[in-house]
Amino acid sequence: MSYCASRFHTVRRTTREVRVGSVGVGGPQPIRVQSMTTSDTQDVAATVRQSIALAEVGCEIVRITAPNVAAARCLRDIRRDFTAAGFGHIPLVADIHFLPAAAMEAVEHVEKVRINPGNYADKKKFAVREYTDSAYEEELQRLHESFTPLVLRCRELGRALRIGTNHGSLSDRIMNRYGDTPLGMVESALEFLRIAEAHSFRDIILSMKSSNPKVMIQAYRLLVERMAREDMHYPLHLGVTEAGDGEDGRIKSAIGIGSLLLDGLGDTIRVSLTEDSVYEIPVARAIAAKAMSRWRPAAEATAASAADGIDPYQFKRRDSAVVELSAGCRVGGDQPPRVIVRVKSAVALSDAARELASPRLADTPAEGLLIPVTTPGDLAELCATAARTELPAEFLVLEVAPTLTPDLLQPLLALTRGKLVLLRRFAAADAETLAAFAALAARHGHFVACDAEADEIPALAPVIKGPDGARLWFTLGGAAPTGDEAHPTGRYRRLAEALRAAGPKAPIWIRNTAATAAGPGNDFLSRLLEASFLTGGLLCDGVGDLVSVETEPDPVRATRLAYNVLQGAGARISKTEFVACPSCGRTLFDLQTTTQRIRAQTGHLKGVKIAIMGCIVNGPGEMADADFGYVGGAPGKINLYVGRTCVQYNIPQAEADARLIALIREHGRWVDPSPASA
């Protein structure tokens, strides 16, 4: 059973509609945007102020932490004052961890309660033990007893519930039986869902969050597939936890949330950023608008909805052949995806080369330069520039116009040192031309990037399987064929499937171009989101050997964006990875400035993962697989972790940065920053 109606078109999953106060979630409703306050909940005035600020920028549902019964009691006053300020139509949600008593108090005052199935009835001890079936049953019985009163009260009061699973805080029971896996996350939610259903309570929304977009994507897909088997159709709340801040936080969120929305999953979203929560809303709204602009009626998708060969529940990189471009640059196979940067024209090559040679890009170089070549004059210009310019790239890709025949290209190919790639559109009727290009490339040791739709692959197959077929890469650059409403991700999935069916293991190059972009907006955020949706989503499916963000005109920014998307998808690590919680009423230090300060000192540690978490209540559980953790232990005090083990308690915050760096050194993970990155 599949988790979505189509992997190629965005056909929205049909769900029941859950009313959260006056706001409908799921069913025919638009994707709802939500966020969370970060003030101390017991500071009623501050929490109301933050709720109003969120509502004023378009937040449709506001969540507030209720870390204890006293805070839960304050929700009554917050609800009253928020309503009095004119926001009675915006529902409030209580965020509960650990304390059923706080949930029972909160449900009296707000429209929805979020519980974490990993800790609602369990204390996290990281204990390893074997559960017999009967011991497991006893545990479930205990869950039943803890959770039932809340379910019954929600039913009586007409409240909604979110069963919000987090990858980092699964119960010991689930960890011991299913491990730290998407399946464990799904089972964790289903245990609670079945209890609610046993009481005929169905006003439930589910989430499966993780700081790792791949894990989060797989968990949501698996959840939907499992629910469909049990005839359950609950709406989904999507989010990537601890995504961090700035460009990285936006990219990670957009990869996870965007991939699922493109497959038609998701009814309400939260973009968690380590920034003031009002900054989350424009990002969430832009993501939702892009996804909704792609919604298609189910009937449109059925004709072309054959399955592809990708296992959506288990990450595996697509099997592709390795191509050697230079001693330092190979493409395909287990090589990291390579970055290509577009240069406006042959004339602009010198300037772009100078900018891209910046020491700031020393660790993240543009490996290929893509240059449009339309006329023989462009070719001459390119030859002259290439001869006098030191190119800061391993290879050149020439996007050649159809008027440039192999004969015209011959002189450049013969002259050029290093490898060239000829990029050109090849339709089904162009098999002969493709053969001529492949032969020309082969003669000079170069390559051809074949821009062809999946439907055209069978007609081109004789060349692809022929003697020069190993010189071909595949990509999509142009607009979708008329009448094809598939989204760009779907077109690339089809292309991967067509190549698999035809046999070759040619590398696939994911291009973000104006033609693959869609939906409202063409500012930097919009370009970042598009790149995250398309490139990040495909990389999380295991597809992609080269990437380019051609929608971004500035070559330095385009390079940085491509590397950041690769990092966000976990496909190529070029810097330290930060897992930073978005902060909430429990936070014990200023997360934003602390994150920025720690990043400034440790951001060059390629492959090291550092978690910065605001409290010890949830922080250690949510850090998932971080190598080192910086966690608020008490006001002004920090606890430091190596993996999941706390190794230094209650350090004065003023000393904590230096101690963290010392710890990283002690564990052999420190390197001094290069002069360029310093």
Ligand code: SF4
């Ligand atoms: S880890 Fe951060 S967001 Fe989570 S409860 Fe603690 S302070 Fe709040």
